[in-house]
Amino acid sequence: MFSLILNVVGSLFHFYVAARLRRVEPLRRRVGARAWWVGVIVLWVLYLAGVRIGDEELDWRWWPGQFAMMWLGITFLMTMCLLLADLLTGFGWWVRRRVASTALGIAAVGGVLLCAFAIFQAARAPVVSTHEVVLEALPAELDGTVLVAMTDLHLGAQRGARWMAGRVEQVNALSPDVVVMVGDQVEGRPTGEDRLPAALGGIRAPLGTWAVTGNHDFHGDLAATLAEFEAGGVRWLRDGSVELAPGLVLSGIDDIGRWMRQGGDYAAGLGEVLDRRPPGASILLSHTPAPGLVERAAEKGVDLMLAGHTHGGQIWPFGHLVARQFPPVVGEHQVGGMTLLISHGAGSWGPRMRLWHPGEIHRMVLRSPG
Known part of the structure; x- marks a missing residue:
């Protein structure tokens, strides 16, 4: 049951982040739609595999398990930042497309910085x-x-x-x-x-x-x-x-x-x-x-x-x-x-x-x- 919950919740975070980042103009111009969504699907499959394998193993299974847990945390924090931008712009309905894209871009940078800080706080000595x-x-x-x-x-x-x-x-x-x-x-x-x-x-x-x-x-x-x-x-x-x-x-x-x-x-x-x-x-x-x-x-x-x-x-x-x-x-x-x-x-x-x-x-x- 716990793995099922992680699968569902993590998948929602994953695809929401992918869909919103796709609306950031610099990313849209530099990465084609096919390459973008293929990458998104590959990461999603790796996440599901990691959840299935588990994050407690001490052999080769450590890597996919740890990736799944870290990806869950990263997509959660990114979701919070991007959702804030969406709420402020009415999901792009209240403002011009360029303004909404800029807001999502700023939120994405903020999310990356927030994730980096959270990882640093956990990795540093108590x-x-x-x-x-x-x-x-x-x-x-x-x-x-x-x-x-x-x-x-x-x-x-x-x-x-x-x-x-x-x-x-x-x-x-x-x-x-x-x-x-x-x-x-x-x-x-x-x-x-x-x-x-x-x-x-x-x-x-x-x-x-x-x-x-x-x-x-x-x-x-x-x-x-x-x-x-x-x-x-x-x-x-x-x-x-x-x-x-x-x-x-x-x-x-x-x-x-x-x-x-x-x-x-x-x-x-x-x-x-x-x-x-x-x-x-x-x-x-x-x-x-x-x-x-x-x-x-x-x-x-x-x-x-x-x-x-x-x-x-x-x-x-x-x-x-x-x-x-x-x-x-x-x-x-x-x-x-x-x-x-x-x-x-x-x-x-x-x-x-x-x-x-x-x-x-x-x-x-x-x-x-x-």
Whole structure:
């Protein structure tokens, strides 16, 4: 069903962009109609083939799969720009043909620049976002503890061990006491890279590196994904808690996405996890910041909740759609006495594009009260 939706939506974007660009006079003069439409059909067939093959494969199928996802993102942004020009000119009915053509040409140039910027934002290294968070029960001797969080790495087809090694360098430069990975470590299946455990093992954090699962981690061989991260020294919190230091507790839950799709009480298990935790300042890792779950965590006395999943919408204006299901889409929020921090994510999903914000890594300095 998902592939069918991509086929239909992507085809609509593709042919709309092709038809509107055909009305730009410089292109019409330089490219004959037959050559133009043959090229359009060839690109369309390549797009359909890429959707069919998928964008998660790690062999030769990577190329058509990645092309399909990128082409979908490019034609979407181009459609937005060209549609704006069409609306302003009444699709060429309200103004002279030359004026409409010029407007479409300007929109096309703007669309190309917008696509280039979105690709740059996704390809660049994640930015570091710094926060100071007061935890009411944090002992004074742990004041200044540094926690670094990454989420939505989506390692696999788009990013591998080499990219992860760069993120490890970024993390180590932040002098963390503890590092957490908040779900969607892989794109949907284990990376299978021998170099990944070595890259992960380079993280220097005296209180350890901890992770929880995300929805994409369940799409492939979960056991193999868990194992390859464990080989790099990453410890998983699967509906459990650990005392990082006397008075500082880290809890983590498995991703709740499958329970949300089934319409059950996806927050039911959270109470059991938190009821079993040791006493102290409480940090919760949950990949999905679902309504109900967030409020339940605040009611249970969690001081800091870290989440991802939304990507901040990744490509504008999808953030507005994401907000309908996850009202706090991204950023720092106060829910009762709890701080909720939702990340844009360090990687990306689907088209390797981000508009407007780049990926991010969070550095949090934990403070005791007073």
